[in-house]
Amino acid sequence: MSTDIDATKNRGSDTYSVDERTLCDASDDEGYKNGRPSSEVSEGDHDILESEDERERLLISQESKTGFFGKKGVKIGRRNAKNSSTDGIRRSKKVHNEESSALMYEMEEGIGGSSPSFSRHSSESDEQRLRTTTTQRKACASPAQVFRRLCIYLSIAVLFVVLLVSAYRLSGSKKTRPPPVMVSNGTSLFAPTTILISLDGFRADFLYRGLTPTLNKFVANGISPKYMMPSFPSVTFPNHYTMATGLYPEAHGVVGNSFWDPSLKKEFYYTDPDRSLQPFWWGGEPLWVTAERQEVPTAVHMWPGSEAHIANMDISYIDKYNGSEVLSRKVDRMLGLLDVPGPMDPSVKADEPRPQFIAAYVPNVDADGHKYGPNSTEIRATIQEVDAMLGSLLSGLESRNLTNIVNVVIVSDHGMATTDVTRLIQLEDLVNVEEIEHIDGWPLYGLRPKKMEDLERIHQDLLAKAKDNPNIEVYLKDKDMPEKYHFSNNERIAPLWIVPKTGWAIVTKDDFDVEKGKENGDVYHPRGLHGYNHEHPLMRAIFVARGPAFPHTPNSRMEPFQNIELYNIVCDSIGITPAPNNGTLRLPLKPVGLHDDPEASHNETPVDPVEASSYFTTATMTSFSSLIASASGLEDTFSSIHQEVTTTSSSPAPPPPSATPSSESFWEWLTHKADHIEEWVEDFLHNHTHNGAEKDGA
Incomplete structure (x- = not known):
């Protein structure tokens, strides 16, 4: 190392290069002119300096040109320690004056003069000057230039928003969801699947007439309340759409089978497609739209409102209403949809997916209830036919090994009352x-x-x-x-x-x-009607469910609920997210016991007046107290009968073998005793109703 030092000492002053003299002679303030060193350059560098000067002249000539935003081009040159001395000598006074302000800024920032930072690489100095001049250019922008910038930025923002909205709409039509869990029936893989069947006009107490072995067995194997309440008004179209959306009629807008819209200046009439199947009538989001949005294939068989193309959503399968279709055809249709190849089957077709949600409408009980009355012989036969149809469907599911794979939910929209x-x-x-x-x-x-x-x-x-x-x-x-x-x-x-x-x-x-x-x-x-107070016993509907989404003890009983809850239940059963609605009930359902528990209420059969004379026994027509008050001496008669019921000292007439006074209510016992006083009661009621009719017609 000492050898190197001695060799260096022996060097003459002429052996130093221009760069070395410049770096070492930092104390020579007189050697700088406007921030540049005054040392002479070596002769070998002249060619380099000439090329640098040429580049400098080209850059200077750009000052008169306007930039992108209207500002003059900024002169950018290379000013490193190696050539700054000769640069200052050869530069004209004009160029020198133009750069003096920029160099003064560099001196303040520690770039020029004798500052140690002066030895930085020249590219760093250039970048610093570029940032400085760019900032100065922005600060000097005119109002017109600012306006141009704002227009450009605004255009970019608008374009971005348009793209964002377009992407949202495209994604909004179908919402992707995680792949569902698939279950095999031995021949194919099934995603969560639910069949929803509506038996229009099937009153809750129809289950207690001994006409429905299939439905009663279904109740014993599933979960259900004693009844499900419809929504008001208890008519078909509002309630079917309430079940499909989870919204009260006032919320979804179908407020009756017929109504006037004062804003549209149009009338809705349920049996006229030209006045009912336009999307603007149908608010909310029905089950089939919710499912298809979330990529769940859906089939809707004649459900009221399904043909209206609601929310412009295309449904995989839509069957138009056909009131004359035989019940066996409905079974074939539902089972045929389940036989469609699944997504994992080799023969699957993209345009023919297997539906995971099937909604089917059965109008038969309602139609014959209106035509013949809910207590007629004809309606008994219809109830049996519908029950047999359900038996065929459940047998078809069993033969396909789908009993524990496919959920089945059976509901009705309202009950029925006898007219006269x-x-x-x-x-x-x-x-x-x-x-x-x-x-x-x-x-x-x-x-x-x-x-x-x-x-x-x-x-x-x-x-x-x-x-x-x-x-x-x-x-x-x-x-x-x-x-x-x-x-x-x-x-x-x-x-x-x-x-x-x-x-x-x-x-x-x-x-x-x-x-x-x-x-x-x-x-x-019609001989039968509905549309009354939705809480009345004659308006009660049914809800019974069975399948993997309802893993409850067989014959489970839950508290009665209103049909606004159905939408959430079905959505949960097939793993989709419900749209906002009025319901609050979610899966899993919470049973309160079994139907055959001792504390469970008995199967109530509300009194339905068939003849005018029978409304003596109907609490909904005339109260017991008002009937007593309207007949002279009748109060004493009933009082003595009641005494017979509550005492054991006397028994004027034995009760029917199926009941005893001590095991039934007074009203039930009185109904049975009517056989013994039928003639007297009919005479009284004939006179009473005749007088009442004359009064009403006055």
Whole structure:
């Protein structure tokens, strides 16, 4: 190392290169002119410096040119320690003056002069000057330049938003979800699958008539409440769409089988496709749309509303309504859909997927209930036929080894009550129909006056008439509509409503002249009706479920619930996310016991009046106390009968063998004892109802 030092000492001053003299002679302040060293360069560097000068002149010439945003081009040159001395000598005064301000900025930042940082690589110095001049250029931008920038940035932002919205819409039509768990039946793999069957008009107590061995066995193997409540009004289209969406009719907008929309200036009428199958009638998101959005193939067989192409969603399979289709064809259709190759089968077709959700509608019980009445011989046969259809379906599932793979949910939309000419009310006796612009619904009536200023007067007139006729209830939508109905928050709901008691009907003279009908002994049709208070026992529906999504003890019993809960239950059973709805019940269902538990309530069969004379035994027609008050001396008679029931000292007539006074209620015992006093009761009731009819017709 000392040898190297000595060799260095022996060097003359001329042996130092220009770079070395420049770096070592940092104390020579006189050698700098405007930040540049004054040392001479070696002769070998002249060629390099000339090429550098040429590049400098080219860069200087760009100063007069305007940049992208309207600013003059910034001169960028290489000023390193090696050539800065000669650079300063050869540069013209003009160039020198133009660069002085930039060099002064560099001196403040420690880039020029005798600062140690002056020895940095020249590229770092260039980058620093570039950032500096770019900042100065931005600071000096004119308003026009700023406006141009804003326009460009805004255009980019708008384009981004458009792309984002487009991507959202594309992704919104179908939501991807994790692959479902597949289960094999021995021949194919099945994703979670549910069949939902609606038996229109199947009243809950139809299960207790000894006509439904399949359904009763299904109850014994599954989970169910004693009944499921429909929503108000208890008619077909609002309730089927409530079951499909989990929304009250006031929320999904189908508020009746027929109604007027004041905004659209259109009328909805359920049996007319031109007035019911447009998407704008149907709010909310039905099960088939929810499923298809989440890539669950769906098949809908005649379910009310399914043909409306709701939310513009294409459904894998849609079967149009056919009221004359035989029940065996429905079974073949459902089983045929399950026989379609699955996603893992070699023969699968992309345009023919196997559905994981099948919704089927069966109108037979409702149709014959209207035509013949819910207590007719004909309806008994229809109930048996529908039960046999379900037996064929369950047998088909068993033969395919799908009993424990496919969920089956059987529901109905409402019950049915028997009508009679003695329980009809003439609408013209209640209101002046000339003052009414639109009449919605049936058998309950929603009234829209031609002049809204007449509403309160018409309302008061109806209230006065309701005092003399206890078989109707009158409500203003925005004032006293019962909260339990959830039937006020929609403009499609008429402002004034007349709701008959269960089993009664309001008719116009165009439909049926009540007085003439009574005189002629005419039979009123339909013989069965629904649409009343959804909580009435005659309006009760059914819900029974069985399958892997319902892993409960057989014959499980749960508390009754309203049909707004069905949507969530079905969604959970096939593993999809429900849309917002009014329901709160989710899987797993929570049983409270078994149907055959001693503490379970008995299978209630509500009294349904078949003849006018039988409403003596019907709590929904006339209360027991009012009947007593209307007959002279009847109170004493019933009092003595009651005494016979509650004492054992005397027994004037033995009760029927199937029951004893001590094991049944007084009302039940009195019904059985009616055989012994039938003639007297019929005579009394004939006179009572005849007088009442004359009073109502006055």
